[in-house]
Amino acid sequence: MRKDWRLEPVLEFEIETTSGHVWRLTEDGEPDRIVQFRKDIAFKDINKEAYWADAVYWYKKAALQNEPLAVKMLQCIADFKLMERKALKGDADAQYCLSTYYFHGYGTYKDPKQGSKWLHHAAKHNNRAAISSIEKWNKNADFVLAIGDPDFFAIPYYIPKCCKEFNMLERHGKIKKEKISQTRLNGLWENVSKLDFEETKFYAIAGDPEKQYQLAWLYDWGQGVEQDMKEAVKWFVEAAFNQYAPAQTELGILYHYGISATTFCLTLFDGKERLLSKS
Helix, strand or coil: CCCHHCCCCCCCCEEEEEEEEEEEEECCCCCEEEEEEEEEEEECCCCCCCCHHHHHHHHHHCCCCHHHHHHHHHHHHHHHHHHHHHHHHCCCHHHHHHHHHHHCCCCCCHHHHHHHHHHCCCCCCCCCHHHHHHHHHHCCCCCCCCCCHHHHCCCCCCCCCHHHHHHHHHCCCCHHHHHHHCCCCCCHHHHHCCHHHHHHHHHHCCCHHHHHHHHHHHHHHCCCCCCHHEEEEEEEEHHHCCCCCCHHHHHHHHHHHHHHHEEEEEECCCCCEEEEEEE
């Protein structure tokens, strides 16, 4: 284990900001006008495969303290390995499941190329879900993709429940209420978002690892302070090195999934009148 938390690689990851928008659609489903702008930040150009060992390391550290989410993440890894063994033996259903696991980062790092490869194998073995996924993909593609094409790439459309329940990319930043249960935050959001920022920061600087973890979320969510993802990551790391199990799990998640956080949404229209309000 690294002795100095300041040397943890995740602190060195470059963060980039991108802009996006949401269109209001007509009754025919065509774009009408932009109704919302948003800015998102994420770790830039991170090879998740290279840092997969770091994710597993921190999950194991937290699981030794029986941290529930870390224990579940290790179970996901075990599920992935079991499915991989079946897929390698030629089980078409397992090959399709493995494809979805790679696309959604369930029990492994996200790798669309590997996911597409296993989708291809499943289709070649006549897995119906894989074949239907390719058919759906072809409806939206510029050219028809055939099984056996050397440059094959498609995505699985039928997602197992286990993948849907672990949407960790929605965990950071401005969280939609309907996503809170999927990201396993549950009561954490209600408790932490009500904390006084200055008081939490005082005890975090004094060395309280629980307060360091809570301060990280306040920076992450922009509660009582301007949102600052670099500060959030810093405090997650320090709390993890101070043996606080939930922070160790979160550090594992950062290595596993990276960051995908909404910094703010700016609403322009509510359907009737112009608005300028941050959500």
